[in-house]
Amino acid sequence: MRDIVLNVNGKTRHARIEERTLLVSLLRDTLGLTGTHVGCDTSQCGACVVSIEGETVKSCSVLAATLPDGTAISTIESLATSDALHPMQQAFSECHALQCGYCTPGLVITAIDIVRKNPEGLTPDLIRKELKGNICRCTGYLNIIQAIMRGAAAMGVPTLAAEGEAQ
């Protein structure tokens, strides 16, 4: 067993965990943050994506005990205020970019990261490539791509529709 201290969604959280505990289990089972999901166990699907010190990471592939004390982690629960959704969450809703909702938290975290990593601008093709680590079994992705374009615009990043892309 090991004692760890993490900064999760802006709050200091203490936990006593086994060495083999995955970050996703710590978040879900110990801290009760069940918005981060498990879809595949082999880091293929991206339902468990969270942000660690600003980097998007599949939390099923991280041993929680390996994180230095004080590491900052943000999960889907950190994005909305009681008044308003994050612009990316809002865009997902407006573009009907979610159906069953299971992959959605990982996709929203990934989408925000895509926008931050590409301040020069986004195209649908670039978004397609950037989404290589996420599986959505419901939507067929087209509305997700549109939502990320819309969310990016709302976050102040320019977007460029590729030729032939459905608007």
Add this chain to the structure above:
Amino acid sequence: MNDLRDRFTGRLEDRRFLTGTGRYVDDITLPHQAHMALVLSPYAHAVLRGIDTAEAEAMPGVLAVLTGADVLADGLGPVPPFFMPKMWGGPEGYATLRPILCTDRVRCVGDRVAIVIAETRDQARLAAEMVAVDYDPLPVVTSARAALEGDGVPLWEDNPTGNLSCSLEMGDKAATAAAFAAADVTLHRHFLTPRLAPASLEPRGCIGHYDAGEDRYTLHTSSQDPHGFRAVIARNVLKCAESRIRVISPDVGGGFGLKAHMHPEDALVLWASRRTGRPVKWIATRSEAMMTDTQGRGQEIEAEIALNRDGKVLAVRATAWTNMGAYFWGTATPPFYFAMQLIPNVYDLGAVDLTNHAVFTNIAPMSVYRGAGRPEATFVMERLMDEAAAAIGMDPVELRLKNVIAPEAMPFKTATGMVYDSGEFANMIRKARAAADWAGFPARAEASRAKGLLRGRSLISYIEVAGVMNERMELRFEPDGTLTILAGTHSHGQGHATVFTELVADWLSIPAESIRYVQGDTDRILVGRGTFAARSSMLGGSALLRAKDALIERAKEMAAVVLQAEIADIDFEQGMLKVRGSNKALSLIEAAKLFYLPAGPANLLGIGLTGAGTAAGKPGAAPNYPNGCMVCEVEVNPKTGALTIERFVAFDDVGRILNATLCEGQIHGGIAQGLGQALLEAMTYDEDGQLTSGSFMDYCMPRAEHMPAVDSYLLEVPCATNPLQVKGVGESGAIGTPAALVNAVMDAIRPLGVTSIDMPVTQARLWQTLRDAEAGV
């Protein structure tokens, strides 16, 4: 259509999914909850000689280790199929009785052998590894045809027809034979549709809780059909009254047919809870899910078409072998049935002679997966149409136009006994052809050729049958004047909370904010069939309409008392109950509140304002027939086998549109799954029956990069079989897409002498097919 889309501002259910506050089964933790792990058969076929649980029982945290012997000792019954083809007028067939834990024999990899209940998930899994099982392997058969040809040891020795459960026959053998004898041209093709994993992103999972004080069970489970689960578990396994079980399906992370029927774990957790006195949770790991989930498709077929040189199709003849796997399980009948019944598609075929053999093999059981037989049927017919067009040198679109059923012929009875109520098939084909610039193809093909690439195109039609079983919906005003929708259907991504609320808000002129949508709880919903097979718009929607009518009739009674008028003189308009010919009026919400006061008119009329409605579909009443047309254009690199989808146009007749954005969302998702079937996905087993596609590293599903831009058009041809005039939409995209993609690929490579290519058309398979064609294989 665009204005409908512009009005969309999001779904009512979105907020909780977007903020991580959705409630899937694994998000629920009951006090003192223990965990279950499975011991699964590593053999595809074996005699169970014995199980030694001693070592596992001694492991830390273990509460119980239970086997098939315990199942028998406790009198838990085996599970038959949900229903057999006979219920739909098909043959009797051999129905398997599947125990929830195997007792003397395992028949597929992943068959359930024992369970371990422990304090934590990890402890349960570690102890499950220590259960020692003595297997005596038996010969294995994984192919349906081989299982009938004497290669297979019978899986079920008391089945008089060996590994054949039943053979379904449709059509007219003599008329078909005569048509084939008279035809100018006949051709034959062999098609394979591999087994597919529904692979909902939320794996199956459940929590069982037996309350000894109440002598009552609660099952939280990821289900598309909570009442159906309850009925099977109560009647067959626990042998108790259904009312002694409460099934709750909270948010469900995708179903696609996988969760339309119970799996053994749903009963095992309830029993485990009774045995241990603790709530027991089980959540499938992905590898467990791949091994133990029911799969879709799995069909081999020999198909022939007969036609004249002028393009008139005279008949279709086909024999299919459906790989049922080890059990006839769940809702396996619909795909088995529809794979034949929908072969005529949108065409006036003359005669058909169709046979489908349901065959037992040593792989996981087959059941419904989005489309459920309709993609198989569409694939057969549309592949044959393109091959026939090539054979007689006719434009494949013209061939289709020559054979489609005309709108004036409605209602039209097909050669397989379906009665189509509506559809503008030729109109749709012409519109799709124009939208996809069919005429501009030669120039595009030339441009591709200049780049060293092959270009191919296809136009396919599909038809769907939607609206099975009956349904019930209820509306209930609460004492404060808010309204609750109690739905018998079950949304797991489809957006029912939004659509049904929009409908009711519009009908009653009350704000959506004052409407609450409830589903997925057998204690709160009297009865329901859940959601699958694109049934909810027609059956849920029509039942909801009748619930609204019943509610208004009851509200009029209150208005009559309060306004001192005759009930017959009261009209309901825009939220108001008005006395005809006067300005006396009472709002519906005020009337509702009066129904709940501790004294007053409620004393006379009875307390409470509710309305319930019912709608019925197939069998017994008419379903609806969503249909559509797809145009696909692909480019193939003949050197590498790389494939790109250059154009994809989808026209879908969904009847009256309830919410265009949600319809298109369903169509996009269906197209993605159809694309997966055509190009990427296959559940595969080696000759020993070992699963070789047991994780998301081996089973390739579409990602964003695979998905082409889709031009989606919705066509509103009102349905004649229901008051809302709606047709289903949930399966549409998945039905036509495999045929559209494979036909486009074939169009590109047919000039090289290729006559057939099997799904999935992976790059490797395409490359090999091109090399074989070069070598003249």
